[in-house]
Amino acid sequence: MIISLYRKAPTSIPHVAGSRRPTLSCEDAERVQDVRRALRLDLVRRGVGDEVRLVVELVVGELVANALQHQGCEALSVAAFVSAAGVQVNVVGDAPVPPTLWETRQADGAAEDGRGLPLVAELTVERGVTGTGLWCVVPFVDERLGDVA
Secondary structure, eight states: OEEEEOOOOOGOOOBBOOOSBBBBOOHHHHHHHHHHHHHHHHHHHTTOHHHHHHHHHHHHHHHHHHHHSSOOOOOEEEEEEOOSSEEEEEEOOOOSSSSOOTTHHHHOOSSSSSSSSHHHHHHHHHEOOOEEEEEEEEEEEEETTTTTT
């Protein structure tokens, strides 16, 4: 399944007073929800279990929000591929600079953002960066816990 997402205008990213980083607009947040909803329906149709599906939804939400908020993408494509090992998620955008997503920063206790990507890294077994996007794999079996999802 491939989902495309387009912003209305580059000015849809409002800046929070006193912050150097933009925040997601209401329209962008709705788009993230739309992507998660479409992905959920597709994964249910393909028979992916609830536990893995919920992790994939969380991962996709974080990656799409990050691409919109921090990379400034105006158009995104999200693809999910189901294999015997898990679900691979690809998020490709039109950002002018290649993403460096997996080089995460540490959030301090008072920070309002900065926790999503470390969370994604903990929930996935593989991840990488392409010229225009990034990908990761959510496993069907979590070897760290020994649970079958």
